[in-house]
Amino acid sequence: MSSLLREEMQRVLFRPEKQRLVEFIEIDEETEGRSFICVSVLKNKVAQLCIVRCQISQPSIKSGSKKSHTKRSSIQECYRRTEVWPLQDLTLVDGRDPDVDDPCFLLHFDKVRTVTAVSCSAKYSFVRALVVLSDQHCQRSLNLQNFDWAYIKPTSFYSNRGDCVVLTQICFYAFNLVCLSMCPVPMDV
Numbered sequence: 745m746s747s748l749l750r751e752e753m754q755r756v757l758f759r760p761e762k763q764r765l766v767e768f769i770e771i772d773e774e775t776e777g778r779s780f781i782c783v784s785v786l787k788n789k790v791a792q793l794c795i796v797r798c799q800i801s802q803p804s805i806k807s808g809s810k811k812s813h814t815k816r817s818s819i820q821e822c823y824r825r826t827e828v829w830p831l832q833d834l835t836l837v838d839g840r841d842p843d844v845d846d847p848c849f850l851l852h853f854d855k856v857r858t859v860t861a862v863s864c865s866a867k868y869s870f871v872r873a874l875v876v877l878s879d880q881h882c883q884r885s886l887n888l889q890n891f892d893w894a895y896i897k898p899t900s901f902y903s904n905r906g907d908c909v910v911l912t913q914i915c916f917y918a919f920n921l922v923c924l925s926m927c928p929v930p931m932d933v
Contacts, residue, residue: 753782757796757823762787767873769866771859772847773797777822781859783831783873791831791881793851793874798822829853832882837871839891865910868895 754765763784773779777799785791799822829851836852847861849871861867871888875896878886888896895910 753823758784766877767870769870770862772862783877785881789881791877793829793831794825795827797824797826831877836887836889837874838889842890842892872896
């Protein structure tokens with residue numbers, strides 16, 4: 745589903761502006777419809793963040809109209825950028841509390857923007873993308889606060905970044921526990 749959404753947003757919203765969508769996550773907003781926070785790279789290699797809202801409304805067909813509206817054409821018109829910031833202006837990303845499974849985080853620009861992801865893994869996935877883009881396009885490391893660093897910058901053993909890193913770590917720990925539980929323990933009484 746997310747790959748279809750990525751394709752649709754890239755085609756409808758970013759490609760016409762000569763931009764490449766790098767990462768996006770769905771966020772919870774108080775507005776009607778779905779909302780996303782996206783990070784994209786412009787033609788001149790400038791990275792930017794934006795909030796995209798998608799409100800699907802059924803087109804009104806007037807009686808006697810020869811035009812037929814398809815559902816796909818209404819989807820194409822539903823994406824709207826409501827807020828845009830250059831990545832260069834992002835001074836701090838605050839995860840609020842690294843010890844709590846909290847999908848909310850704060851983006852510090854001139855003003856602080858609260859973002860609530862749909863899941864904690866989505867939050868970490870998005871922040872990992874911001875870290876990479878900041879290193880590549882802003883030539884500076886992104887200032888992060890209150891994140892679990894094991895999920896942001898994995899050790900060299902876990903070279904693949906992404907959600908599969910978390911799964912690999914869990915499997916590694918589970919395997920160690922199974923091995924330890926199978927070791928004979930001497931019972932000297």
